[in-house]
Amino acid sequence: MQETHDKEVDVIIGIAAWLHSNGWHVKKISIPRNQKVSVPEQKETLKVNLAKAGLSIENLEFPPDGPDIEAEHADETWRIECKGLTSGKDTTVKNNFDRAVASAVSYYTKSERIRIGIAFPEARYLKHIRIKLPKPLRQALNMWVFLYVAHDEVYQWAPDEELPQP
Numbered sequence: 735m736q737e738t739h740d741k742e743v744d745v746i747i748g749i750a751a752w753l754h755s756n757g758w759h760v761k762k763i764s765i766p767r768n769q770k771v772s773v774p775e776q777k778e779t780l781k782v783n784l785a786k787a788g789l790s791i792e793n794l795e796f797p798p799d800g801p802d803i804e805a806e807h808a809d810e811t812w813r814i815e816c817k818g819l820t821s822g823k824d825t826t827v828k829n830n831f832d833r834a835v836a837s838a839v840s841y842y843t844k845s846e847r848i849r850i851g852i853a854f855p856e857a858r859y860l861k862h863i864r865i866k867l868p869k870p871l872r873q874a875l876n877m878w879v880f881l882y883v884a885h886d887e888v889y890q891w892a893p894d895e896e897l898p899q900p
Contacts, residue, residue, distance in 0.1 A: 762804040
């Protein structure tokens with residue numbers, strides 16, 4: 735099992751904890767599917783770490799698909815796609831990034847009060863974020879960008895904010 739905290743499950747935990755600490759009610763978390771860790775193990779990791787972060791897991795849903803995280807506050811809903819860090823080549827990182835953006839965009843519905851988000855571990859994805867997610871696109875879709883560093887260290891940029899420069 736990978737020892738770093740850049741797996742998708744870690745990114746999900748960090749973003750869910752950030753949402754919770756900012757007054758959002760996390761309703762659904764899709765369990766990451768990966769060949770090295772079984773779905774029951776991933777679910778248990780999520781439950782243990784989310785409970786440690788203070789989230790109530792009693793009514794938390796774990797659907798097999800959809801956004802990695804769905805949360806609500808007042809009349810707004812977050813739908814967030816999360817990716818972990820791959821040890822693969824740069825082309826694999828780019829492909830994972832493109833798939834994450836495509837998934838996040840698919841959660842956009844103009845008729846609802848939706849905030850879509852995309853979350854990555856800080857390393858290796860920054861250049862793709864800067865190049866492929868310009869401010870006009872993020873503003874049109876109300877897309878937020880999250881950078882996960884650790885379970886208790888998450889940075890976010892609203893659609894109208896400039897992304898960090900190198």
